[in-house]
Amino acid sequence: MARIGVPVNPSRNSYFLRTTLAVGVVVALGACSGTKVADAPVASAGASAAAGPRTTYPLTIDNCGRTVTFTQAPRRVVLLNGASVAEVESMIALGVQGAIVANSQTYGVSDDPTMVARIKAIPTGGVKLNKNFEVPREQVLAQSPDLVISTWAGGFDDKIGSITRDELGKTGINSFVTPSNCANGATSPRPEDTQTYAKRSVESSFDLLTQLGLIFDVQGRAAQVVQEARAALAALPSPATERKRVLAAYPSMGSAMGLAVPAVFGGGIFDDIITRAGGVNAFGGLSDQQLGAINVEALAAANVDVLVIGLYQPDDDAEKFAEQLFAQFPQWPASKTKTYTSVSDSFYLGPLNAIAVKRISDGVRAAG
Numbered sequence: 001m002a003r004i005g006v007p008v009n010p011s012r013n014s015y016f017l018r019t020t021l022a023v024g025v026v027v028a029l030g031a032c033s034g035t036k037v038a039d040a041p042v043a044s045a046g047a048s049a050a051a052g053p054r055t056t057y058p059l060t061i062d063n064c065g066r067t068v069t070f071t072q073a074p075r076r077v078v079l080l081n082g083a084s085v086a087e088v089e090s091m092i093a094l095g096v097q098g099a100i101v102a103n104s105q106t107y108g109v110s111d112d113p114t115m116v117a118r119i120k121a122i123p124t125g126g127v128k129l130n131k132n133f134e135v136p137r138e139q140v141l142a143q144s145p146d147l148v149i150s151t152w153a154g155g156f157d158d159k160i161g162s163i164t165r166d167e168l169g170k171t172g173i174n175s176f177v178t179p180s181n182c183a184n185g186a187t188s189p190r191p192e193d194t195q196t197y198a199k200r201s202v203e204s205s206f207d208l209l210t211q212l213g214l215i216f217d218v219q220g221r222a223a224q225v226v227q228e229a230r231a232a233l234a235a236l237p238s239p240a241t242e243r244k245r246v247l248a249a250y251p252s253m254g255s256a257m258g259l260a261v262p263a264v265f266g267g268g269i270f271d272d273i274i275t276r277a278g279g280v281n282a283f284g285g286l287s288d289q290q291l292g293a294i295n296v297e298a299l300a301a302a303n304v305d306v307l308v309i310g311l312y313q314p315d316d317d318a319e320k321f322a323e324q325l326f327a328q329f330p331q332w333p334a335s336k337t338k339t340y341t342s343v344s345d346s347f348y349l350g351p352l353n354a355i356a357v358k359r360i361s362d363g364v365r366a367a368g
Helices: 086-094 115-120 137-142 165-170 191-198 202-215 219-234 251-256 268-276 288-292 296-301 318-328 333-337 353-366
Strands: 059-063 066-070 077-079 100-103 147-150 174-177 244-250 279-281 306-310 340-343
Touching: 059 174, 059 202, 066 174, 077 086, 086 100, 086 115, 086 202, 086 219, 165 174, 202 219, 202 268, 202 353, 219 353, 244 251, 244 268, 244 353, 251 306, 251 318, 268 279, 268 353, 279 353, 306 318, 306 353, 318 333, 318 340, 340 353
Parallel strands: 077 100, 077 147, 147 174, 244 279, 244 306, 306 340
Antiparallel strands: 059 066
16 A cells, blocks of 8 residues: 555554544535534634743753753654654644654644645654654754654664654753653553553643643643633533433444454543543444454444544545444444544544544434
8 A cells, every 4th residue: 555644563552543633625414314414613822822931941850750951942853753743733833843853743634724834834854764763863863853753662662763862862852741641662661651651532632732832832822722622621511411422433444454454442542531421432442452353253242323524534435434344333323313423633642632523522412
């Protein structure tokens, strides 16, 4: 298949690869035979920053147990790939994407119609990913960065050709790992980081925005973005007493991973988004290994009220995928009512989670 943004990386935990991808122009497909639904508002990167405290430099923070000191707001940032767009989209939401000199994060589809163009406009620095789909050590250094950001601790592992945080520190370059992912790929993660990773949620997205706001001296803007997202979530109808069972499935991602079924999402932020939407994940609470082992029989046995189609490729057709799954599993309540919706990057860690919650909420309410 053609490579779209972030290919599947066999060197990493296959489940984590499905957590934070993104980018593109997609018309929202709503519940009940594809009826269009209005999305929750998303803070514009061009909006003026709300009044807030200013960052005092030097700023020293704890990041994954490592002390990092900033003498000023970073001006030359390299974003490692990590099968994520949480970091690049968060920087766009905060209006600090101008500090990026080399971005390797992209996806192909987005729930924000402006996001593809915004990411495309950010310099890539000419970096070329290695066989592990990460920016090689030499290419990172060639950018003369003052900050290198990775979505997971393993992004700084020399075993996959990356530069380590120790190497960066010795050359005076700061490094930062998305706080909720400090335990992912770490050799000996702290207990608190392991716990934080296990409990990833929409709050993890807000924490990333807040910490980046502090580092880049845009705390007011970060507070505004988070406040608008919270307001959008609070405006949603209260969940019904009887929660509907929701299946989040990415058909084309499953094909890209060599699976005979769609890639199914569960745990962490995925369960939290579905819960906030008034549903319960049909495959929630499963381990990474259990999710990877889901087969046709497991899907046939599931009781699905609302189907959430995940969009992974630019030409993914949610209506087509829904029709195929409804025909394959006619016993699902969702198949009988034709109740489905679609999401792409808003379902992952990042600034767009309110969109996913609203779309799934609309589907849950449509399911009756």
